[in-house]
Amino acid sequence: MSKQKVTIQDIARKAGVSHSTVSRALRDNPLISLKMRTKIQQLAREMKYTPNSVARSLQNQRTHTIGVVVTSIDDPFFAEVVNGIEEQASKAGLSIILSISHRDLEKEIAAIDNLHQRRVDGILVADSHINRHQTKQLARIDVPIIAINSQTQEQAEIFNSVSIDDCLGARLAVEHLISLGHTRIGYLGVGDRSKSNQQRLAGYQLALSVAGLPQNSDWIALNNCDRTRISDVSTGRQLLSQLATTGVTGIVCYNDMVAVGALLTCHELGISIPQDLSLVGFDGIALSGYVTPPLTTVCQPMQEMGRLAMQMLLDLLAEKPVENLVLLPYLVERGSSAVVKSDRFFSF
Amino acid sequence: MSKQKVTIQDIARKAGVSHSTVSRALRDNPLISLKMRTKIQQLAREMKYTPNSVARSLQNQRTHTIGVVVTSIDDPFFAEVVNGIEEQASKAGLSIILSISHRDLEKEIAAIDNLHQRRVDGILVADSHINRHQTKQLARIDVPIIAINSQTQEQAEIFNSVSIDDCLGARLAVEHLISLGHTRIGYLGVGDRSKSNQQRLAGYQLALSVAGLPQNSDWIALNNCDRTRISDVSTGRQLLSQLATTGVTGIVCYNDMVAVGALLTCHELGISIPQDLSLVGFDGIALSGYVTPPLTTVCQPMQEMGRLAMQMLLDLLAEKPVENLVLLPYLVERGSSAVVKSDRFFSF
DNA sequence: ATGAAAGCGCTAACAT
DNA sequence: ATGTTAGCGCTTTCAT
Numbered sequence: 001m002s003k004q005k006v007t008i009q010d011i012a013r014k015a016g017v018s019h020s021t022v023s024r025a026l027r028d029n030p031l032i033s034l035k036m037r038t039k040i041q042q043l044a045r046e047m048k049y050t051p052n053s054v055a056r057s058l059q060n061q062r063t064h065t066i067g068v069v070v071t072s073i074d075d076p077f078f079a080e081v082v083n084g085i086e087e088q089a090s091k092a093g094l095s096i097i098l099s100i101s102h103r104d105l106e107k108e109i110a111a112i113d114n115l116h117q118r119r120v121d122g123i124l125v126a127d128s129h130i131n132r133h134q135t136k137q138l139a140r141i142d143v144p145i146i147a148i149n150s151q152t153q154e155q156a157e158i159f160n161s162v163s164i165d166d167c168l169g170a171r172l173a174v175e176h177l178i179s180l181g182h183t184r185i186g187y188l189g190v191g192d193r194s195k196s197n198q199q200r201l202a203g204y205q206l207a208l209s210v211a212g213l214p215q216n217s218d219w220i221a222l223n224n225c226d227r228t229r230i231s232d233v234s235t236g237r238q239l240l241s242q243l244a245t246t247g248v249t250g251i252v253c254y255n256d257m258v259a260v261g262a263l264l265t266c267h268e269l270g271i272s273i274p275q276d277l278s279l280v281g282f283d284g285i286a287l288s289g290y291v292t293p294p295l296t297t298v299c300q301p302m303q304e305m306g307r308l309a310m311q312m313l314l315d316l317l318a319e320k321p322v323e324n325l326v327l328l329p330y331l332v333e334r335g336s337s338a339v340v341k342s343d344r345f346f347s348f
Numbered sequence: 349m350s351k352q353k354v355t356i357q358d359i360a361r362k363a364g365v366s367h368s369t370v371s372r373a374l375r376d377n378p379l380i381s382l383k384m385r386t387k388i389q390q391l392a393r394e395m396k397y398t399p400n401s402v403a404r405s406l407q408n409q410r411t412h413t414i415g416v417v418v419t420s421i422d423d424p425f426f427a428e429v430v431n432g433i434e435e436q437a438s439k440a441g442l443s444i445i446l447s448i449s450h451r452d453l454e455k456e457i458a459a460i461d462n463l464h465q466r467r468v469d470g471i472l473v474a475d476s477h478i479n480r481h482q483t484k485q486l487a488r489i490d491v492p493i494i495a496i497n498s499q500t501q502e503q504a505e506i507f508n509s510v511s512i513d514d515c516l517g518a519r520l521a522v523e524h525l526i527s528l529g530h531t532r533i534g535y536l537g538v539g540d541r542s543k544s545n546q547q548r549l550a551g552y553q554l555a556l557s558v559a560g561l562p563q564n565s566d567w568i569a570l571n572n573c574d575r576t577r578i579s580d581v582s583t584g585r586q587l588l589s590q591l592a593t594t595g596v597t598g599i600v601c602y603n604d605m606v607a608v609g610a611l612l613t614c615h616e617l618g619i620s621i622p623q624d625l626s627l628v629g630f631d632g633i634a635l636s637g638y639v640t641p642p643l644t645t646v647c648q649p650m651q652e653m654g655r656l657a658m659q660m661l662l663d664l665l666a667e668k669p670v671e672n673l674v675l676l677p678y679l680v681e682r683g684s685s686a687v688v689k690s691d692r693f694f695s696f
Numbered sequence: 697a698t699g700a701a702a703g704c705g706c707t708a709a710c711a712t
Numbered sequence: 713a714t715g716t717t718a719g720c721g722c723t724t725t726c727a728t
Contacts, residue, residue: 007721018699023723033697048488053465054405055721058704063402065445065466074431074634079422086421086448095462097413098446100434114443117401118413140396233638260638267640286422290581290608292615292640355705366715371707381713403705406720 006049014047015040026051057119065095066313067115067123071103076285077255077302081126081148084306092314094121103192105129109137116141122313127151128159129194144316148309151195160316162309162325166196169298169329170203170252173280176296176331177250178211181340182278186219186248188239188258190232197222197254200282204252218246236261244271249278249340256281256288259295263336274338284332293335300329354397362395363388374399405467413443414661415463415471419451424633425603425650429474429496432654440662442469451540453477457485464489470661475499476507477542492664496657499543508664510657510673514544517646517677518551518600521628524644524679525598526559529688530626534567534596536587536606538580545570545602548630552600566594584609592617597625597688604629604636607643611684622686632680641683648677 008026012019017036025032025040026049032040057063068085070078082098089096097120099111108129115123123145130138131152138145139158147159170187177185187204189197201220208215221239236258243251244266253259259281266273273279273293281288284299308325315322356374360367365384373380373388374397380388405411416433418426430446437444445468447459456477463471471493478486479500486493487506495507518535525533535552537545549568556563569587584606591599592614601607607629614621621627621641629636632647656673663670 009721019721020700020723021698023721024698027723031697036697050461050488051465052406052467052721054402054411054467055704056723057402058400058406058706058721059723061704068446072431073421073434074424074427076422076424076427079424079427082446083420083422083448086446090448095466096446098416098430098434098444100431100438113398117399118443119400119402140398233634264638286581287635287638290612290635290639357705367705368707368716369714371705372714375707379713384713400705403720404707406705406722407707409720 006047007052008049011040011043011047011049015043061119063119063121064093065097065118065120066310067097067099067112067118067120069099069101069108069111069115069123069125069128071101071108071127073098073100076287077283077300078126080285080302081306081309084303084308085124085310086306087303088307088310088314092310103127103129105134109134112138112141112145116143119143121317122146124148124309124313125150125159127193130159144313146309146313146316148305149196151193153195153198160312160322160324162305162312162327164196164300164305164327164329166199166329167203167206169282169300170200171207172329172331173252173282173298174204174207175211176280176333177252177278177337178207178213180250180278180337182250183213183340184216184219184246184248184250185213186221186243186246186251187253188236188243188251188262189220189222189254190235190258191222191224193254200252200254216246219243219248232257233261233264236263237265240265241269244269244277250280250337251277252280252282254282256283256285256295256297259297259336260287260291263291263295273336275341278337278340280337282329289334296334296337297332298329299332301327354395355400356397359388359392359395359397363391409467411467411469412441413445413466413468414658415445415447415460415466415468417447417449417456417459417463417471417473417476419449419456419475421446421448423605424635425631425648426474428633428650429654429657432651432656433472433658434654435651436655436658436662440658451475451477453482457482460486460489460493464491469665470494472496472657472661473498473507475541478507492661494657494661494664496653497544499541501543501546508660508670508672510653510660510675512544512648512653512675512677514547514677515551515554517630517648518548519555520677520679521600521630521646522552522555523559524628524681525600525626525685526555526561528598528626528685530598531561531688532564532567532594532596532598533561534569534591534594534599535601536584536591536599536610537568537570537602538583538606539570539572541602548600548602564594567591567596580605581609581612584611585613588613589617592619592625598628598685599625600628600630602630604631604633604643604645607645607684608635608639611639611643621684623689626685626688628685630677637682644682644685645680646677647680649675 008022012022025037101108126148147161240262281295281297288295356370360370373385449456474496495509569590588610629643629645636643
């Protein structure tokens with residue numbers, strides 16, 4: 001009922017002073033006598049004054065707000081990243097505007113534009129699909145933008161970035177399987193994750209080359225179409241059957257979701273993991289530890305990536321120099337991978 | 349470099365008109381001649397003008413922003429809810445400020461206060477722990493607040509709400525087990541989820557009473573302390589062992605995370621699910637379908653709850669009348685529950 | 697130590 | 713059809 005409308009003007013009137021005195025008093029400006037300050041602060045409380053940060057932002061040219069754009073929030077990976085971002089942001093007194101792009105370049109750009117209009121102090125974009133073509137369009141944005149795991153090869157040079165070494169990650173996965181004696185190793189990827197999939201695929205191939213192991217295009221399965229990462233599980237399900245008949249004894253999966261899908265199909269097909277087939281995931285989401293058997297996987301420090309990206313943004317805002325970051329993934333060995341057994345496929 | 353500073357004033361000067369003409373032209377006000385309008389819009393594009401929505405908000409007294417407070421974002425349940433909220437919000441052209449309370453009442457209140465200062469148009473709070481004591485404090489907030497699954501018994505009457513019928517959900521779970529022949533049924537809950545846990549516990553007890561089945565305080569295990577929902581899995585792990593020795597043949601779990609924890613411990617203890625023990629979860633998060641065996645669980649329409657809450661907020665903003673919603677959960681039968689076997693525990 | 701006045705970028709009522 | 717003028721609520725010179 002009581003339309004909250006109390007402004008510093010109202011307080012000023014009541015206190016018999018000018019609104020600028022109130023403004024100062026409320027922010028404890030020592031120019032105002034202590035007596036006056038406490039009186040006004042008291043009054044403000046009584047009148048249930050709530051500062052209007054919109055007005056404050058307009059004046060100060062700072063919103064204390066940052067924009068975060070992710071492709072989807074009901075994906076544990078991004079949830080963790082956002083978690084890390086929020087942790088650092090709230091410490092610094094910044095609020096977060098969350099936008100979801102659904103892996104759609106247009107929506108991503110629209111979201112960034114919206115954030116720009118809202119005059120956020122900075123922007124964090126995960127899995128960005130922005131490339132050179134849009135660079136110009138975005139060049140006019142004068143707030144810092146940081147890309148987390150950018151999915152474009154031609155990284156827009158206007159961005160700073162935090163990313164994972166995907167190639168290394170895939171190598172770790174392959175080398176792990178090799179160390180277990182596997183020689184016929186497959187890769188199960190997703191087509192729409194431009195850069196990270198390519199890099200992981202490259203890492204997979206590199207590791208095989210280095211080890212002098214055979215490669216076979218039949219051992220690589222990729223889906224091409226859809227955009228929803230949640231469907232990664234079904235992607236894994238579908239693609240596994242293709243690989244299952246090729247005689248591979250170990251499979252590196254694009255990520256944990258895909259690996260889980262593969263795992264589920266194996267259960268259905270009666271393929272025992274890890275006895276018949278070793279599976280390695282990527283990301284290290286919580287889920288990877290809950291399936292049976294728990295997934296051996298290449299972990300990304302998800303929260304840490306969020307924290308670091310946010311910290312980089314804070315540094316940028318403080319006009320400190322920053323350096324782009326490439327983080328290192330690490331392998332966690334669990335139950336889905338094991339020493340290759342005397343090979344049923346070698347017998348023919 | 350080019351400090352983005354273009355304002356309607358700048359455009360006005362260049363176009364040789366007044367800034368109000370520009371303001372009108374940019375919003376396609378028919379009062380301005382078509383010729384002038386297109387000329388100005390053209391100019392605006394050339395000058396790379398971006399409207400300042402902070403200024404606009406101050407003038408219009410509307411930020412087109414809503415606040416969303418959740419206890420944690422790396423919890424699939426809230427991720428889904430937020431997903432639903434975002435879907436509706438973005439359709440309506442509203443942006444979302446996301447705050448995380450970490451299940452801490454003080455942080456929750458601080459978050460709401462912050463949102464209030466930012467003059468969001470409305471607030472959505474999930475798992476709110478606010479009670480009568482804070483009601484007064486919040487009464488001065490003149491924007492609509494909607495609680496999703498409020499965790500307080502004395503629902504602050506200043507809120508509207510969307511919630512699930514927890515009691516019914518638990519009854520569905522118990523009745524399912526009863527229909528499978530179970531007579532010794534336990535409950536595995538969490539102490540810090542005030543209302544929902546109590547209601548589910550009540551539903552559990554009610555169902556048993558109605559069926560005339562025995563109840564036993566040893567068949568109920570609750571943790572008391574911690575706040576992090578992520579630890580629900582470890583809660584489930586710990587508590588299961590307590591129940592495992594009591595001779596229950598079926599267990600209703602507070603939620604899927606707890607159920608997964610229980611499941612994992614069963615694996616370790618050599619208790620076969622569902623042969624030795626039936627397990628029923630609650631929530632219906634994606635994970636529940638990925639474990640082995642997949643969980644029978646009571647589903648909440650998570651996204652839908654987000655969508656409906658957001659829609660309710662939109663209605664409120666449009667000054668339409670709204671009614672609080674109590675949604676109905678539904679059972680999904682999967683592999684973790686089965687007909688009770690001729691009971692190993694009856695033999696003594 | 698306090699007040700007056702200008703202005704942040706925009707919209708809108710009131711001229712003309 | 714366009715310009716003038718007043719704010720929205722606040723911060724900040726510049727006076728006093």
